[in-house]
Structures are given as structure tokens and as C-alpha cells.
Amino acid sequence: MLGSPDGRAGLQRSLVVFGGWTLGCSAVFWAVGPLLGQIPGMPSRLPMAALVFVVPVAVAVLRSHREGTMRQLGRQFELRSCSPWWWVAGMLASTVPTYADAWAHHGTWPFPGPLEVTGLGVVYTVSGLCEEIGWTGFALPRLLRLTGSPVLSAALLGSYYDVWHVVPFLETGNGLPWVLAQCAQAFLLRCTIVGLCTGSRNKIWMAVLVHALSNLAWSTAPSVGAHYDPAFVDLLLLPIAIASLAAGHVAWTRRQALA
Secondary structure, three states, rough: OOOOOOHHHHHHHHHHHHHHHHHHHHHHHHHHHHOEEEOOOOOOOOOOHHHHHOOOOOOOHHHHHHOOOHHHHHHHOOOOOOOOOHHHHHHHHHHHHHHHHHHHOOOOOOOOOHHHHHHHHHHHHHHHHHHHHHHHHHHHHHHHHHHOOOOHHHHHHHHHHHHHHHHHHHOOOHHHHHHHHHHHHHHHHHHHHHHHHHHHHHOOHHHHHHHHHHHHHHHHHHHHHHHHHHHHHHHHHHHHHHHHHHHHHHHHHHHHHHO
């Protein structure tokens, strides 16, 4: 098919085009976001630039159609058999660091009601799915084929993920130390997602679980995430990311050896 990512050159071109188009289209949201303020109806301080989550899925679908790889993208939605501990690890990794920070700095706090939590969960699942179709459904399989390593794939994808997030982080109105710590957290969370996805063989749905629960934990923390400390969360997330990526790398390498 035209544009099919066959061989290293094809994979590299596919990733570069995807990354370039994603940044280019996202720039529109980043430029307009400050003029529109915050997203109405959201309890957290989310700038309008956060609506950029629609870009990765749009670019991934358009590029897959262009390359003739829509079936490959569709296969990333398959639920594969794996140990339930992978899913438990995903739920704990995405929530424990944020809630531990909340408890350590604020003690007990009034948790939002079930209707609000459900509503936020739906919003974050939809937004997470849109992003992960791009990051985990489109980019990650190509990176794994190109690098042959979940660790290197996580480093590359996590670095791009930081670049893509830095403008929205700046537009939250927080200072540079907060932005840098939040970028570190985004990188570590992406490494965690890559490790859990490659280890469990479940790509998009594992990624959506971790992505959505991470955002939900932040929005249900004290003062709807306004006072959480990303640097403290980074300290807790670092060993989780390392363990997840190490476990994922071992499981993925074993499967490749048996293939």
C-alpha cells in the first residue's frame, strides 16, 4: 500500500510524519487556548489547550488510512489473555502516587461524590482513548519494530510526550519548577504505560486504564488537584516506572525469542 511503513526507512518516515503533523495541528490549540481560558464545567484548572487530545487520534487514523495500515491499528484494540496482576499493577501505578501525596500533605479530605467521579471517569476515558490511539496504537508498535526494545521505545515516546505536553503545562499558570516536575511525571507515566502494555500484550486498553485513572486521581485529590506536589509524586512514580518497564521488557523479550 502507498506509504506503508515497511523497513527501517518506512518506519522512521511514518513516525516522523505522525509526530510532525501532531505537533503542527496541536499548535493551533496551544495558540488559541490562552484566549479562551479554562474548560468550563471541569472542577480542575484545565486550560482550553487541553482539548488538544483530539489531535493524536485524528492524525493516527489519517496516517493509517494513508499507509494502508488501518487493520494494524484496529488490532491494537484486541483484549489479550494475561495475568490479572498486570491490570492490578496498572490501577495501582496510576493512582497510588497521587493519593499518597494527598494523604501525606493534607491527611483525609472530602472525596467527590459518585456522580462526579463517574462523570470525570467518562471524560478522562474518552480523552485518554483519543490520545492512546495515537501514542500506543500507532506510534508504539512502530517504535518497537524500529528499536527492538521497550526501554528505548519508552524513552523516545516519553520524550516526545513531554514536548507535546509542555505548552499545556505552562498554560496552567504554574511556575517553572512545577512545570518541570510535571514533565518528569509525564515521562515516567509514559514509561510505566509502555512497560505494562508490552508486558501484558494489551496495548490501547491498558494504556487507557492507566491514563484515565491517573487523571481521575489528580482531579479527585484535595482541592481538585490544585495543591498536589508533582515532585513528590515523581519520587513515588520513579520506582514504579522502572519496575513496570523492566517487567514489560522481560516479558516482551521472552515472547520475541519464542516467536
